[in-house]
Amino acid sequence: MNSQTLSSYRWWLSGCSALTLAVALGGGVLSVAGLSGHIFVFTAAWLLPIAGLHLRLGPLSAFFDLLTSMIAIAVAAYMSTYFSRHRVPRLTLLLMPTFVIAMLLVPMAATYFDFWFFWESMALTSALLVLTHYRDSTSRTAGLFYIAYTQVGFALILAATASLTAHSTSSFLDGPSAHLLPLSNLVFILSLFGFASKAGLLPLNSWLPLAHPAAPTPVSALMSASMVNLGIYGIVRIDLITPGQSWWGILMIIIGLSTATYGALHALVSSDIKRLLAFSTSENLGIIVTALGAYELLRATHFVVLAELALAAAILHLIGHGLFKSLAFITAGRLIDDAGTRDIDQMGDMIHRSPLASAGFGVASLGATGLPLGAGFIGEWLLLQALIHTPPTAPILLRVVMPIALALLALTVGLKVAAMTKSFGIGVLSRQRSPHRPTIERKLVAVSIDTTVISLLVLANLLFGALPNLADPLYRRVAKLLVPHGIPTHIGLSVILTPLKGNISPIVILIEVACFTIATAILVEGRIRSNGRVINADLWNCGGGEPRVRMQYNSTSFAQPLETIFASTLRLQERTAADHSDPSRLIVATVSYERSRADIVASTLHRLVAQSVAQASQLMRRAHPGNMRLYVLYGAIGLLIILLVAR
């Protein structure tokens, strides 16, 4: 490429990054103002056809906008370095700020028409972004899947909101809710599944593991850390503002937990790092929906205190997930660049080759495990508390649902710990598996931007993990809206669940662990030095000496025990065959081993859809026998119907 186009590309890139940054900053400022009590209303009836542009930024919208803009700020900075290393069409660059604007406008939409419009703009821009590398056939497949799923979701949302507004004169989102009507159950089901397709929930989540690896990393980060949240926004806005019925909550818990377990299990067996993170997104969104379902169920059964606890869990986990997932994708992008592959089985020893990204990925993985000290802990702890505080006097329904929910949640935690340990241990640690010299030389500016972004995100993650009380004002605003008469759970330096018994203080845990660990480290490292020289030697390896690179455990072998245990869920199929070099079949020349696993939900769903389409087309074919008299009859019936309707 000549220098002319290169420099003009650079200009485009800086311009678009600056634009994205400006949009994100603007959205951030607006949403902070919105959270501090101002309600912004903007109306321009002439701007959009049909219904006009109506924007309204209340506390709930401001909360989701704040999440989006925080992540978009980090991604805007990161995209300037990522796209300078990976040249993309200029349209892609221009679509980035458009995508962020669309995501910011979705929660602001005040009328249903605006909501549909912005939702669809968001879906289209993101679909085009997924299709950035459209020359690649896997990218095209991924894009196609994504578009199909997002359009199915949109159709469901359209049907839900249309039936919601059919009985109401107002076309405004916060107008009088039609939830008291007999159709409310239908609206709930349609909207839940519609938004589930965006939030990556079962059964409509198989686009996630395809779209994320195909999309450029900044796009994956935006989609995975912010766009999925808007699915949650939709569920909260349409279904949860007014109290519903208890089975709504149970349905949400079922969907949420099955997604969570399923996502964790598939994350465990994935070896593509972005695919793994996509499944992790799905799993975390499942946990959030479980918390919201628990909220709905507990509110419907009049356990207001517990309902608030579950709500706090959902909101804090949303924040935590946004933080650790954006960090995970950005650092994974760096790791992929430095290793030259997305496959963690081909990585290894990234901690020496790319220390900062490795450390960042470690922090993000800790957050994704949901263990203490990480950003994902507080949300999960609150959810566990909401589940275990179910009193023995509760209705039978709760007493049965809650223990099962807790057990599945615990299984999810166990599986995702294994998955994240695998991604960090196999990908970042261990020995280098494939020789790769980074072909991309780095400019000082790019390195410093990346370093700043990653360090700031790491800091944000650690801060949120240690001091969740920073998010307390956010939570309070949302809780005030959803539970107007309650006392929100107190999230201070120490999280105290008055009137329930139970409290933790993440900062104290962090200080204790840090003190003991550092004290031991100083003591023992001092002793090691005073014992004499530390001898650097080859691996002992039980006398086996330095192992060959291919002898290392890789992600498949690491996950093998768990994969065997869950073989039926994963539709695991293994085949081993040996070729013999001699006629007497004593000496084995080569051994071939194959394994395949299927995404059971996606394959079932696709088969069902294909079957029903085939059956429908059979019916259609029967109606088209090529008989002129029959066609005339159709015309007559059609005319009759029109006359009857128009009468």
Added chain:
Amino acid sequence: MTVLLQIVLFLLLGPVTIGLIRKIHALLEGRRGASLLQPFRHFRQLWQKETIEPTGASVVFRFAPYLLLGTSLTIAAAAPFIATSDGLGSSSDLFVVVGLLFIGNIAMALAGLDLGTSFGGMGASRELTVSSLVEPTLLVAIFALSIPAHSSSLDVICRSVLSNPGRLFAPADLLALGAFIVVVIAETKRLPIDNPTTHLELTMIHEAMLLEYSGPRLAVVEWASDIRLSLLLGLIANLFFPIGIVDRTSDSYTLLISITVLIVKVLVLAAVIAFAETALAKIRLGRIPELLSGSFILAFLSIMISFFAGGR
């Protein structure tokens, strides 16, 4: 004060517990066995040795032992073992304790993966397989314990049992106890899950991750593992038989009694484990899920009894 006492106590009690288990094994096998203090001698020996660090080891390999010990000591400091605590009590929540134990496991698994040896990877993989399957049982058992106390805080659970000794041997508690014992055995990698004295690398779980450690770091890992065993035994003892736990403000004589009671409880449980282990053989890795699902059912039944048999 009690915090420091508990830390020092567990630093000393951990190796003694292991010493006792080995002694009982030896006696039952007709040997004289080493003294109870043998683990300390072993640590002193390791402490004075030079360290061999494999080439290519990263910071994770170097610092994982310290995190393992750090998390164990945090639990020793925060949980109510000899006295109900208020100061650091905020981290005595059972979910936090479980999380901290898990972090220790992860640190060691990462250390095992760091060097890229097959044994390390094998150990890490198995360790996390067992840990992630233990998680549901453990959390459901915590749920079962927290129903009568209305809290998952160790302090509150202990106090509620103390204030109502009548429920010491309630059926729900006994079932939860059964589940807990299996969990603790799986978590500390004792027989029948793992044989800690094995010399066959291919059958190892926990030990396989430590093969490359030497010198003081090995001492730290082993010490921390011993402490974890005694901590978990102490937890069982205090969750189900919290007799002897005193208030934080008690005088030193009561504290002394309370310490003695705790030591006796832990050592008795250790002796029970030692006797049981001589009668057990290690089960295959593939059958561990069966054992754990059995204990899961116990824990689940315990919840169901608490919820539906009522009458508390």
